[in-house]
Amino acid sequence: MNNYGLLILAFIGGVFLAIQGGLNAQLGVILRHPLLASLIAFFSSTLFSFVFVLFNSKSLPTIVQAKDVPIYLWFTGGLFSVLGISLYYYTIPKLGIATMISMGLCGQLIFAVIAGNYGWLSLPLEPITLKKTIGILSMILGIVLINIK
Template sequence: MSNQYILIAIALLVGAVLPLQVGVNSKLADSVGSPLLSALLSFCVGTLALLTYIIIAGVPLANAAEARNAPPVAWVGGLLGAFFVAVSIILLPKLGVAMTVSLIIAGQMLMSVVMDHFGLLGVPVREVTFARFGGILLITAGVILVRKY
């Protein structure tokens, strides 16, 4: 199996984790009575998991000091993650898992194509083609089908 296939399998696994994450975070929100508290607790668990892995893997913590040299936009990732997790928890009981996740995926694909086309955040430019635009339309059609049926 080539390295590319392994990366594709890992990406699919990460995608499969998304509805699970939204679901378990929603369960936590039911228990604690707040989607925002659920998001905070989820981030705390994630922080502890990453810290444990960093220690076990021997990642040099001295490198963290270099973060002060990162551009300001590099710090927005945590805010975007908090927004994503908190809003996902709020949406799930109102829209259901399939609708919430399909809309999230549609939004991700749309933003991905925009980022590629304009080279946002320094990603390599990949112009929007008819085929890529067609892919967005198919995803949108999928969202409509999930919503209707």
């Protein structure tokens, strides 16, 4: 797939995340428990993922490959996912979806640029450049403009 196709897929993924955030925040408000909404969302995500893997995987990892995975990688992604998503569900009804998503994306992008600069999480090095710095400052200005009442 070419780069434009990947960019479109990334954009669609962002739309899906905003939709699920809004829907599951609504679930958390109705149930009066954002963490329970997270549990329900992750349970249904597990079921959908299972079906997708079942129909789209030609092979599964071997026992040897599974044993090569460091123990922390089996759990920490899920922990951060639950914390991040639960915070989304908690803050969307209080802040509004545009404010929450803009602040959430700001946090993601700033962390991603810093993590890329230092190669954290075993990711490729992507040095902070003047262009990236201008991009982050522009995004922060955009967030301020989005959130001015």
